[in-house]
Amino acid sequence: MTAWVQWEVPDGDGDMVLWGRQITLAPQSTTSTWLHAPTRTWDRNDTVWTIRLRSWEDNEPGAELQAIRFSPASTGAQIVEATEGRIAVLGNRRVGLSGFLPSSSIEPKQEATKVVSGLTGSDLPDSWQSYLSLDALVWADATPEFSYRQSEALKNWINRGGHLVITLSMIGNPWSLGTQNGPLAALLVNVNPTLDQAPLSSMHNVLGRNTQWPKLDIPIHVFGNVRDRWASDFTPLIWLEDGRVVAVQQTIGFGAVTVIGIDLTNGKLTSLGLPEADVLWNRVLGRRSDTPTQNTIQKLKAADRWSDTVYSENVLSLGNMAAQEIAMSTTAGGRLGTVFILIISYWLVGCPLGYYLLGRKKKQRWSWLWFACTACIFTLGTWLMAATTSDVRNTLRHVTVVDHVYGSMGQRAIGWFSVFLPSFGREEVELLGDQQAVLLPWSPPALSMTPLFIDRREIIVNLDHPLDSFDQPSRATTANFSYQWLGSIEDDFHSSLIRVTPNDEPRVQSEDDGSQTGLAGSIVNRSGATFHNVTIIWISNGRNNPPQLDRNESNKLMPWVRESESGNLLNRAFVWRQTKWESEEILPLDQLIADPESSFSNPKSRYQLNPWHTGRYSVAEMRTRMEMLSLYSHLAPPWYQKQPNQKGPKTFRSVRYDGRSLDLSWWFGRPCIIVMGFLQNSPIPVPIRVDGKIVEDSEGVTFVRWVYPLEQTP
Numbered sequence: 001m002t003a004w005v006q007w008e009v010p011d012g013d014g015d016m017v018l019w020g021r022q023i024t025l026a027p028q029s030t031t032s033t034w035l036h037a038p039t040r041t042w043d044r045n046d047t048v049w050t051i052r053l054r055s056w057e058d059n060e061p062g063a064e065l066q067a068i069r070f071s072p073a074s075t076g077a078q079i080v081e082a083t084e085g086r087i088a089v090l091g092n093r094r095v096g097l098s099g100f101l102p103s104s105s106i107e108p109k110q111e112a113t114k115v116v117s118g119l120t121g122s123d124l125p126d127s128w129q130s131y132l133s134l135d136a137l138v139w140a141d142a143t144p145e146f147s148y149r150q151s152e153a154l155k156n157w158i159n160r161g162g163h164l165v166i167t168l169s170m171i172g173n174p175w176s177l178g179t180q181n182g183p184l185a186a187l188l189v190n191v192n193p194t195l196d197q198a199p200l201s202s203m204h205n206v207l208g209r210n211t212q213w214p215k216l217d218i219p220i221h222v223f224g225n226v227r228d229r230w231a232s233d234f235t236p237l238i239w240l241e242d243g244r245v246v247a248v249q250q251t252i253g254f255g256a257v258t259v260i261g262i263d264l265t266n267g268k269l270t271s272l273g274l275p276e277a278d279v280l281w282n283r284v285l286g287r288r289s290d291t292p293t294q295n296t297i298q299k300l301k302a303a304d305r306w307s308d309t310v311y312s313e314n315v316l317s318l319g320n321m322a323a324q325e326i327a328m329s330t331t332a333g334g335r336l337g338t339v340f341i342l343i344i345s346y347w348l349v350g351c352p353l354g355y356y357l358l359g360r361k362k363k364q365r366w367s368w369l370w371f372a373c374t375a376c377i378f379t380l381g382t383w384l385m386a387a388t389t390s391d392v393r394n395t396l397r398h399v400t401v402v403d404h405v406y407g408s409m410g411q412r413a414i415g416w417f418s419v420f421l422p423s424f425g426r427e428e429v430e431l432l433g434d435q436q437a438v439l440l441p442w443s444p445p446a447l448s449m450t451p452l453f454i455d456r457r458e459i460i461v462n463l464d465h466p467l468d469s470f471d472q473p474s475r476a477t478t479a480n481f482s483y484q485w486l487g488s489i490e491d492d493f494h495s496s497l498i499r500v501t502p503n504d505e506p507r508v509q510s511e512d513d514g515s516q517t518g519l520a521g522s523i524v525n526r527s528g529a530t531f532h533n534v535t536i537i538w539i540s541n542g543r544n545n546p547p548q549l550d551r552n553e554s555n556k557l558m559p560w561v562r563e564s565e566s567g568n569l570l571n572r573a574f575v576w577r578q579t580k581w582e583s584e585e586i587l588p589l590d591q592l593i594a595d596p597e598s599s600f601s602n603p604k605s606r607y608q609l610n611p612w613h614t615g616r617y618s619v620a621e622m623r624t625r626m627e628m629l630s631l632y633s634h635l636a637p638p639w640y641q642k643q644p645n646q647k648g649p650k651t652f653r654s655v656r657y658d659g660r661s662l663d664l665s666w667w668f669g670r671p672c673i674i675v676m677g678f679l680q681n682s683p684i685p686v687p688i689r690v691d692g693k694i695v696e697d698s699e700g701v702t703f704v705r706w707v708y709p710l711e712q713t714p
Contacts, residue, residue, distance in 0.1 A: 001024070001025045002022055002023075002024055002025075002056045003022070003023055003025050003053055003055060003056055003065065004020055004021070004023070004053070004054045004055070004056045004061040004062075005020055005021065005023055005035065005052070005053050005054075006018040006019060006020030006051070006052050006054065006460075007019045007020065007035040007037050007049060007051050008049060008050045008051070008052060009038070009049060010040070011441045011443055012441075012443030012447035012480070013447075013452060013456075013473070013479075014452030014456045015457045015458070015459060015473050016456065016457070016459070017037065017441065017458075017459045017461060018052075018061075018458060018459065018460045018461065019036065019037040019461050020035065020061070020460070020461070020462065020463065021035070021462060021463045021464045022056060022464065034125050034127065034463075035051070036127060036129065036130045036463065038440045038442070038443075038482075040443040040447075041082075041319060041443060041444075041445045041658075042443075042445070045071065045077075045079055046071050046072075046073050047071055047072070048069055048070070048071045049069070049070060049071070050067055050068070050069050050070075051067070051068050052064055052067040053065045053066040053067070060460075061460065078114070080114045080133075082657045082658065083112075083655050083656070083657060084102065084111065084112050084114050085111055085112070085113035085114070085135045085660065086113065086116070086133055086134050087100070087113055087114070087115050087116070087134065087135050087136050087137075087138060088134055088136075088137050088138070089115060089116065089117035089118075089119065089138045089140050090119050090120065090123075090137070090138065090139045090140060090142035091117065091118075091119070091139070091140030091142040091265065092117060092118055092140075092141060092142075093117070093140050093265040094115055094117050094140075095138065095140050095167060095265060095275065096264060096274065096275035096277050096280060096281060097113075097115045097117075097138065097277060097281060098115065098277070099276065099277025099278060099281070099291035099293065100112065100115060100277055100281070100291060101113065101114070102114070103294070103297065104294060105294075105297050105306075106307075106308060106311070106640065107653070108289070108290060108291075108292055108297070108637075108640035109289040109290070109637060110287075110289045110632070110633065110635060110637045110638070110653060111289075111633070111655070111656065117140075119142065120143070120145075121142060121143065121146040121150070122145075122146070124153070124154070125150070125153060126149040126150050126153050127153050127463065128153045128154075128156035128157040128160065128162075128436070129157075129438045129467070129484070130153070131154075131157040131162055132157075132484075132661060134162070135163070135285065135660065135663075136162075136163040136164070136285055137154075137162065137163070137165070138167070139164065139165065139166045140167055140264065140265055141167075141169065141265040143174060144175055144182075144183040144184075145183070146183070151184060154184065155184070155186065155187060157255070158187065158253070158255040158256070158257060159252055159253035159254065159255060159486070160253065160254055160255065160484065160486055161253075161254040161255045161403075161412065162255040163256050163257075163285070163666065164187075164255075164256075164258070165257075165258045165259075165260065165284060166188075166257065166258070166259045166260065167260045167263065167265065168193070168221050168259065168260065168261050168262075168263065169263055169265070170195075170219040170263045170266070175188060177191050177192055178192040184257075187250070187252060187257050188257070188259070190231070190234070190250070191223070191248065191250070191259050193221035193222055193223045193261050194221070195219065195220075195221060195222075196219070196220050196221070196244070197217045197219050197220060198217065198218060198220050198240060198244070198246075199215070199216070199217055199218075200213050200214065200215070200218055201213060201215070202240045202242075203218075203240075203262075203274070205279065205545050205546055206240065206280065207262065207274045207275040207276065207279060207280055208272075208273070208274045208275060208276035208279050208280070209279065209546070209549055211549070211557060213272060214272075216268070218262070218263075218268070218269070219263065220244075220246050220261050220262055221246070221261030221262075222244045222245065222246065222261060223236070223246070223247075223248040223261060224236070224245050224248075225239075225243040225245065226243045226245055226712070230712060232407060232709065233250055233251045233252070233407070234248055234249070234250050234251075235248065235250075235251070235670045235709075235712050236248055236712055237249045237283065237669065238260075238280070238283060238284075246260070246261045246262055247259065247260045247261060247262075247284065248261075249284075251405070251408075253405075253408055253412075253486075254405060254408065254412045254486075258284055264280075276291070278290050278546060278547075282546070282570065283570055283669050284669075285633070285666060286570070286633055286634065286663075286665040286666030286667065286669050287633045287634070287665065288568065288570060288633070288637065288668075289567060289633075289637040290547060290561055290566055290567060290637070290640075292560060292561075292640075295559070296559045296560050299558075299559050299560065300560055300640075300641065303558075303644065304642075304644040304645065305560065305641055305642060305643070305644060306640065306641070307639060307640055307641060307642040307648025307649065307651075309642075309647065309648030309650065309651065311638050311651055312650070312652040312653075313652065313653055313654075314652055314653070314654045314655065315657065316625050316628055316654055316655065316659065317445070317658060317659075318626070318629055318656075318658045318659030318662065319445050319657070319658050319659075320444075320445055320617075321399070321626065322399045323416075323446055323447075323480075324616060324617060324622075325399045325622070325700060325701055326397040326398060326399060326416055326417055326418040326480065326700065327397070327418065328397055328420065328478055395419060395420045395690075395695055395697050395698070396417055396418070396420070396688060396695050396698035396699075396700075397417060397418050397698070397699055398415055398416065398418075398698060398699075398700035399415060399416050399417075399700055399703075400413055400415035400416075400417075400684060400685055400686070400700065400701070400702050400703070401413070401414045401626075401662060401702075401703045401705065402489065402497065402685055402702055402703070402704050402705070403705050403707070404497055404498065404704075404705075404706050405707045405709070406500070406706070406707065406708045406709065407709065410486060410487050410489075411486075411487070411497070411685075412484075412485070412486050413483070413484075413485040413486075413487075413685055414483075414484055414661055414662070415482070415483055415485075415684070415686070416480070416481070416482045416483075417480070417481055417483070417684060417688070417698075417700070418478045418479070418480050418481075419478060419479055419688070419690060419695065420477070420478050421475070421476070421477070421478070421479055421690065422474075422476055423474050423476065423691075424474060424475055424476060425473075425474055426471055426472065426473055426474060427471075427472055427690055427691040428469055428470070428471055428472070428689075428690070428691060428692070429469065429470050429472050429479070429481065429688070429690050430468060430469040430689040430690075431468045431469065431483050431485060431686060431687075431688060432468070432686070432687040432688070432694075433485065433487045433686060433687055434468065434485050434487045436468075436486070437466075437467070437468045437484060437485040437486065438467045438483065438484050439467060439468055439469060439481055439482075440467070440470070440481065440482050440483070441470060441472070441480065442480045442481050442482040443480070444480060447480075455475075457473045459471055459472075459473065483686070484661075485686050487686075489686070491683065491685060492528055493527070493528050493682055493685075494527050494685045494702065495526050495527050495528050496527075497526060497527050497704055497706065498523055498525060498527075498675060498706040499526045500521070500522075500523055500708070501523060501524050501586055504521050504522045506519060506520070506522075506523065506673055506708050506710070507520050507521050507710075508540070508541075508710060508711075509590070516540050516542065517594065518592065518594045519538055519589035519590060519592055519673070520589060520590045521589050521590075522586050522588045522589055523586070523587050523589070523675065523708075524586045525581050525582065525583055525584060525585050525587070526584070527583060529583055529679050529682065530580050530581065530583060530679075531580065531677030531678065532579070532580055532623075532677065532678045532679075532680055533577070533579065533620075533677065533678050534577065534578045534579075534580070534581045534675070534677040535575060535577050535674075535675070536575070536576045536577075536578075536587075536589075536673065536674070537573060537574070537631075537674040537675075537676075538574045538575075538592070538594065538673055539571050539573045539667060539668055539670065539671055539672050539673075539674070539710075540571055540572045540573065540574070540594075541571065541671045541710070541712060542571055542572035543570065543571050544570060544571065544572065545568070546568065547566055547567070547568050548561065548562055548565060549561060549562070550562045550563070560641070563639075566640075567636065567637040569600060569601055569634065569668065570634075570668050570669045571668060571669065571670070571671070572599070573599070573601075573634075573668065574592070574594045574599055574600060575598060575599075575600045576592045576598055577606070581677060589673075600634075601636070606624060607624075607627070607628050607635050607636070607654075619680075623703075626662070626703055627676060628654060629656060629662045629663065630662050630663065630664050630676060630705060631663075631664060631668075632659075632660075632662075632663050632665060633663055633665030633666075633668075634665040634668045635654050637653070638651045638652065638653040639651040664705065664707070667707060670709070670712060671709070671710035671711065671712055671713075672707055672708060672709045673707070673708040673710065674705065674707050674708075675704075675706040675707075676703070676705045676706075677703075677704050678701060678702070678703055678704070679701070679702040679703075679704060680701060681699055682699070682700060682701065682702040683699065683700075684698040684700060685702055
């Protein structure tokens, strides 16, 4: 028997969206499927939703067969705060990731992360957009078994920016590395390690900080030597002092697969508290915050070294910024006066003026008929005015982030837009150019304060069909959407964005001893407009060691890291800014001077000491915060240490509520150049079709981010 199962989720306008798919029911058997839907930002742990099973008749849902109402609280779901990251672990071991969990004291990290472990391959969703909330997916000791649809979803997610981390077991070869028929073979076909062993002492600054580790050898998988020549899409991520690479990262589209050749589920390592999160995982995930354990925090407090100074928090909310930018306030403002006059006229004619005229004729008994006729006339007039008014200058406003990694095919676009739908009824909104794209109705945070439409409607969405279009109810007003798109941007305005100057590709200048002194080469603005607020970041190959443990006056090791090294960058990095970059202008990279003033960790950085913000964002504030979201995991973390008998230093922490898909911080662990800039008053870079017609009039902000990988050298 074929049936239809749906999850009923209201959108910000109050319309009920039925996110569902067909399933086959068989007697005396259990059938399961995945349902996913965009919830509203103000939905809570006690929000109640309905899942309904219906018959399937004439290719559409029919009569109800069964229904259940539930809330996250009623199902025992784990709450993940908007200010927390998310990592899923396949297997029963957390492999050192517990260091990222929320702290019971004042949070010493830039951002805490919820870690969900104990998952198996059968727990994986079968659609790539279901992984979007994850910072990373870590495959520990679970058997790599999953369906074809799950495999395709994983590959799609990685290609669009996801990060899969695989820790290799020392027993067998469950991933069938070196063959072409293993799980995710298309991604791992060029990963072919050899089995070796190494003393545990060689894992200092790799797995943790050596505090008199026992003498023993551990098996390792070696992917080559760091001094070898590596393919352009492979980066040796972690290596031992003798050059043997024990973790390699492969760039795939806009995401990555990292393979770690150390069995992190090894019980001997776990008993020693290895790996330490801020030693191993910071480099794998591109983070820089310390991760002191609860025991370390208690010892800091006992030594009067723990700072209990309350942080100044700088809120980063991409949802609020996008909502401000795409709001068609000018369009709405031009009509508010007319609406106000209509309301006043309706009240006057329907109430005092009508009663007065009927009184003059001594026919007050017709008051209700008069009121009903007045309501019908004004309703008809309002509908005609709305249907025939066409004074909207731009029918679509957007905020779009466009990413381009040199050497990858096409661009990735992540965006939000508001589109004016002039009719009453339904209009199909389509995102063209990528059949795997996702177009979703979007509820800005402030929408929770606005009244819902009275004529609430139902929209059926079949999750087995492409999600690049949406059948949107239209009421002569705007509708909000978010989207993720992958393809080749071809419009005249954006053109080919940023390109390498022919015969002058970016490269690193080095001294005879191999030390890197700066950049050479040049790039050119190939877009048809001027870039504003341009930022250039160079991540060098100069790797910093993880912060080392502090010592007391007797030279005894303390359980906390040195305050002077707290929150070290993974690699030495430099940042430069310029106000404008004109179209077709060549930017010579050798003019960028790498000195202490341009260091990314310079206390004068524009990404530090930003005050708490309330109210409307200025253009400059919005651009700064979008850059901060792009570099979030490598922003300066808060200070949590102090000197004994002194007050804690004033410090701040940047707290993000959304926008995690924008984070480029994992690039900070490898040599590269990152260029960011804003195109103002730009059309939306992806094709949008409404009711069968391409939207020609659009305006908004395009935030371009261009990444140029550099060769890894020891």
